[in-house]
Amino acid sequence: METTRCKRCLLREAFPADYQKYVLSLLQKIRPADRAEQTCYDRRLAICGQCDQLNHGTCMGCGCLVELRAAYRKEKCPFRRWENG
Ligand code: SF4
Structure with a gap:
């Protein structure tokens, strides 16, 4: 059965x-700090x-994989849609 993807x-x-x-x-290599x-x-x-x-895990605003970008404390959304910018 094929998986439905949005x-x-x-x-x-x-x-x-x-x-x-x-x-x-890569997530596991991020320093705790x-x-x-x-x-x-x-x-x-x-x-x-x-x-x-968002397009299948990639942010079309910056080209990043959001599951990686969001894991870094100091990163920000390119359109300032996260609460810290
Ligand atoms: S919220 Fe921000 S980082 Fe996330 S997909 Fe949208 S533009 Fe990209």
Whole structure:
């Protein structure tokens, strides 16, 4: 059965194998001092999940994988849609 994908799916939802291969190992390498708190991370991704710029886990505003960008404490949304900008 084929998986239904929405362009506002995160990579982990739309392409879990790619998420495992490309994102998870990078997330694990982020230094704790640089990492966003889990609640902040979850809020950012929830905002991305409602955003017209999201395309299968990639932000069309900056070209990043949002699941990576959102994990860094000091990163910001290119359109200032996250609560910290
Ligand atoms: S980082 Fe900002 S512009 Fe990009 S998908 Fe998330 S909320 Fe939208």
